[in-house]
Amino acid sequence: MILRVCLAAIGSLLVLAATPARAERLIVSVSNHRVTVTPNYSGEELVLFGSVEKDASTPATRSSYDLVVTVSGPRADMVTRRKERKFGIWVNTDYRQFLNVPTYLALFSNRPFDAIASPEVERRQQLGLNNVLLTQRVGSDYADVVPNDAFRSAFVRLRAEHGLYREETSAVTFLTPTLFRTGIPLPAAVPIGTYDVEIKLFADGVLITKTETAFEIVKVGFEQFVATTARQDGFVYGLVTAFMALMTGWMASIVFRKD
Amino acid sequence: MQLYLPIADIPVNVFLILAMGAAVGFVSGMFGIGGGFLMTPLLIFVGIAPAVAVASVASHIAASSFSGALSYWRRRAIDPALALVLLSGGTIGTALGVWTFTLLRSLGQLDLMIALSYVVLLTTVGGLMFWEGLRAILRARRGVPVPMRRSGSHGWIHGLPLKMRFKRSKIYLSVIPVITVGLIIGFIGAVMGIGGGFILVPIMIYILRVPTATVIGTSMVLTLVTMVFATMLHAVTNHLVDAVLALILMVGGVTGAQFGARAGQKIRGEHLRLLLGLLILAVGIRFAIELVIRPDDLFTIREAGGAA
Numbered sequence: 162m163i164l165r166v167c168l169a170a171i172g173s174l175l176v177l178a179a180t181p182a183r184a185e186r187l188i189v190s191v192s193n194h195r196v197t198v199t200p201n202y203s204g205e206e207l208v209l210f211g212s213v214e215k216d217a218s219t220p221a222t223r224s225s226y227d228l229v230v231t232v233s234g235p236r237a238d239m240v241t242r243r244k245e246r247k248f249g250i251w252v253n254t255d256y257r258q259f260l261n262v263p264t265y266l267a268l269f270s271n272r273p274f275d276a277i278a279s280p281e282v283e284r285r286q287q288l289g290l291n292n293v294l295l296t297q298r299v300g301s302d303y304a305d306v307v308p309n310d311a312f313r314s315a316f317v318r319l320r321a322e323h324g325l326y327r328e329e330t331s332a333v334t335f336l337t338p339t340l341f342r343t344g345i346p347l348p349a350a351v352p353i354g355t356y357d358v359e360i361k362l363f364a365d366g367v368l369i370t371k372t373e374t375a376f377e378i379v380k381v382g383f384e385q386f387v388a389t390t391a392r393q394d395g396f397v398y399g400l401v402t403a404f405m406a407l408m409t410g411w412m413a414s415i416v417f418r419k420d
Numbered sequence: 421m422q423l424y425l426p427i428a429d430i431p432v433n434v435f436l437i438l439a440m441g442a443a444v445g446f447v448s449g450m451f452g453i454g455g456g457f458l459m460t461p462l463l464i465f466v467g468i469a470p471a472v473a474v475a476s477v478a479s480h481i482a483a484s485s486f487s488g489a490l491s492y493w494r495r496r497a498i499d500p501a502l503a504l505v506l507l508s509g510g511t512i513g514t515a516l517g518v519w520t521f522t523l524l525r526s527l528g529q530l531d532l533m534i535a536l537s538y539v540v541l542l543t544t545v546g547g548l549m550f551w552e553g554l555r556a557i558l559r560a561r562r563g564v565p566v567p568m569r570r571s572g573s574h575g576w577i578h579g580l581p582l583k584m585r586f587k588r589s590k591i592y593l594s595v596i597p598v599i600t601v602g603l604i605i606g607f608i609g610a611v612m613g614i615g616g617g618f619i620l621v622p623i624m625i626y627i628l629r630v631p632t633a634t635v636i637g638t639s640m641v642l643t644l645v646t647m648v649f650a651t652m653l654h655a656v657t658n659h660l661v662d663a664v665l666a667l668i669l670m671v672g673g674v675t676g677a678q679f680g681a682r683a684g685q686k687i688r689g690e691h692l693r694l695l696l697g698l699l700i701l702a703v704g705i706r707f708a709i710e711l712v713i714r715p716d717d718l719f720t721i722r723e724a725g726g727a728a
Contacts, residue, residue, distance in 0.1 A: 202424075203431075242528050244718045250536075250711040253528045253720070315719035349431060384664065388426035391659050399655030402663045403648045406479040406670060410486030413674035417487075 184219035185226075187372040188212050189360055196347065198380040204324075204349045207376065210342040213362060227270065227277040227363040228333045229288055230343055234265025234325075234378075235354030241316045257312040258298045264352040265325050266293065269332035269343045278366045286361060286368060290317050290328045324348035353378050427662035428472045434668060436466070441672020445484065448673070449680025450687075451696045452636055454481045454615030454643055457542060459669065460534075461703050468665070470531045474521070474613030475654035476662045476669070481615040482647040483670040484677060485640045492637030499588040499634045502598065503641040509599035510646045513606025518653040521611050525658070528722070535707050537612050542704030545619060549697030556690035589634045597628060606646045610653070615643040618700065 189211030196205060213226055242256040270277060274288040287293045291308035295316070299306075306313055320326035325348065333343040345358075356378065361371040380388075391398045421434045440462050448455030456477050463473035492498050524530040580594035601623055605616040620639045624630040630638070655661045684692065 203422075240528070240722050242720050242722070244715055244720075246714075250532075251715055251718075252532055256528060312719070315717075316721060319717070319719060319721050350429070384424050384426040387663055391427055391655065391661065391663075395656040395659055396652075398659075398663070399652040399661065402479050402655060402661050402666060403482065403651045405663065405667060406482040406648070406651065407486050409667070409670040409674060410483040410488075411490065413483075413677075414487040414490040417674075417678045 184216055185362060185364075185369050186214040186216070187360055187362055187370055188214060189358075189372060189374055191345070191358065191374060191376050194376045196376065196378045198351065198353065198378060198385075199382050202349060204351075205347050207345040207347065208342060209345055209358060209360075209374075210340075211360065212341070213339040215339070223364055225338065225364070226335075226369075227272065228335075228341055228343075229274070229277065229286070229361045229363065230267075230269040230333060230345075231287070231293075231359045231361075232265070232267040232269075232345055232356055233263035233359075234352050234356050235263070236261045237264050237352075238262075239264075239316070241312050241319075243312070243315070257316075259316060260296045260298055260303065262295050264354075265347075265356065266290070266320070267326070267345060268293070268328045269345075270330050271333040271335060271341070273330045277363050278368075282366060282368070290321075290326060323350055325350065325352075347378070351378055353380050423664070425468075425662050425665050427476075427660060428468045428665055430467060432466070432468075432665075437665065437668045438672040440466075441480070441669040442676035443672075445673035445676025446680035446683070447676075447699065448484065449677030449682075450684035451618075451680075451692060452684070453617045453621075453696075454485055455673070456481045456609075456614035456616075457538075457612075457618065457700065458703060459673075460613040461538065461707065463665075464534075470534045471521075471525060471658065472660050472662055472665075474534065474611070475651075475658060475660035476666045477613040478610070478647045478650040478654060479661060479663075479666040480669040480673055482644055482651060483666075484673050485615060485617075485644040485647065487674055487677075489637065489640040489644050492640060495637075496588075497634055498637035498641055499586055499630075501584070502586045502589055502630065502634070503638050505584070505595050505598045506602040506605075506638070506642045507645050509602025509604075510606035510642050511649055513603035514610045514646045514649045515606075515653065516603075517607040517610025518650060518657060520607075521654075522657055524611075532711075534612060535711055537608065538707040539704050539711065541608070541612070541619070542700050543708065546697050546700030546702075546704055549693055550701055551697070553690050553692075553694030553697050557694060560690065586630075589630050589638075591628075591630060593628060601628065602642060605642065606649075609643075609646050610650045615647060617643055618696070 189209060192208040192210075196207065209230060239259045239262060240256055241259065242253040244251045245254040246252075247254070268289060270288070274283050274292075278286065278288065283289060284292050294305050295313060296303055296305055297312070308314070317326055324346065327346070333341055335341045354377070356376050358374045358376070359371060360373070362369045422431045423434045424431045440459070444455040444459045444462065447458060459480060460470075460473050460477045463477065464470050489498065521530065524533050580596045582595045583592055584595050585592050601620070605620050608614065608619075609616045617639055620642065621635055624635050624639060625632060651661055687695075
């Protein structure tokens with residue numbers, strides 16, 4: 162865990178351009194690399210800030226940049242089910258399994274994705290919730306489907322209702338032509354784990370460079386201890402709970418004893 | 421005061437849950453039942469996943485039935501032999517119930533089955549109790565004495581082999597129906613998150629003909645052991661028991677039960693049955709409405725192997 166935090170910190174401080182042929186370099190950092198979720202945590206916002214470093218080989222004509230920030234949380238398999246009316250009652254019938262999809266996904270940019278790049282680039286660079294790859298298992302096939310597929314759009318919509326999937330095309334603000342910042346809202350129900358942040362720099366509809374950083378969300382306190390024990394030590398947990406029940410019952414019979 | 425429930429994975433208001441526990445405890449103390457059939461639906465209605473509600477209520481019922489069983493034990497109102505035979509069926513039924521629960525959950529049909537079983541069981545039992553209570557009141561009003569229930573139609577149960585003498589209850593009865601009853605109660609208890617007292621007591625009185633003196637105490641022992649067993653099995657197989665939720669419910673429940681018991685003594689028996697019947701019927705109908713009206717959202721997401 163410590164190693165991961167260190168790596169994340171180093172990763173964010175010493176970020177090098179992925180494509181050295183290009184002239185720009187991105188330097189980014191997030192306000193906090195380790196978010197602790199306590200029992201009364203009600204959501205928080207991280208801030209990502211950075212700058213675009215130019216050098217001598219930067220074309221002088223290049224005036225404005227576009228940025229797309231993708232934050233993806235720990236991955237998991239999820240099932241989306243659809244209810245249908247059968248014999249007069251509503252029953253879960255059809256379902257799709259989404260494989261290894263992010264439990265949290267946020268896409269931020271400084272202007273609408275279709276203004277930043279062509280549809281082809283949007284698809285290839287996975288810009289926007291409609292273009293992010295969400296692998297489904299359909300029978301024995303593994304594939305993503307068209308964005309307007311009923312299960313896919315329901316999945317994205319339900320995650321968005323909980324604040325876990327979001328897309329904001331005005332969240333990234335340029336403070337100067339090269340200095341930028343964006344907020345990363347983390348709702349109360351945020352899943353714990355490592356979050357990858359990918360920052361892509363575009364100019365004139367072309368990806369110039371990209372960089373990555375990461376942060377970690379950990380839950381602390383009694384509640385987390387209970388949740389971990391329940392998962393890892395079901396037997397001991399069951400015994401303790403049963404014993405607690407018996408003690409409560411016994412205490413009550415003493416406190417309220419009438420005879 | 422908001423508190424985050426570790427297993428249910430949602431923040432809840434502690435006082436709301438405490439008040440729910442106390443209200444259900446009051447009702448359960450008043451009618452001498454465990455109250456699981458009210459507690460589980462209430463938790464589902466405030467947004468706790470049905471699977472977590474069922475598993476957590478099991479430990480809540482264990483607490484309230486233990487405090488009840490202790491006081492009945494002091495009054496020697498428990499038949500140990502009868503309890504043991506019931507339990508041999510009850511533990512098997514509970515294990516089968518938890519297994520069925522796990523299976524249904526993996527098929528995505530658990531919520532539906534919980535709702536359907538509630539509709540069928542509660543409307544039937546509630547309807548019968550309501551009808552019975554109503555008839556008793558009408559009879560009393562017309563001045564007709566309440567007829568004593570005489571034996572007759574249940575003769576075949578007493579003709580079964582493997583008879584055994586239950587000394588404290590002073591009955592001589594085959595173990596087959598006793599084990600079967602234990603099995604059924606254990607099964608529905610584990611699947612539906614109820615103690616089953618409101619079904620077990622009438623069955624024991626009217627079908628097994630156990631004298632009323634030992635009925636409630638003995639049924640509480642069965643409830644206690646099956647619910648402790650169900651808590652263990654749910655914790656080991658499904659990891660769905662929310663101990664924090666259970667503790668709040670227990671504290672509210674055992675307190676409310678004391679006041680309920682006092683209130684219950686002031687109401688006449690047939691009125692009590694009529695009220696209980698109405699209450700059970702209302703919960704059943706609430707579930708039925710939920711099933712037939714179109715849900716707000718036809719889609720649901722579930723993390724593979726997660727609680728919500």
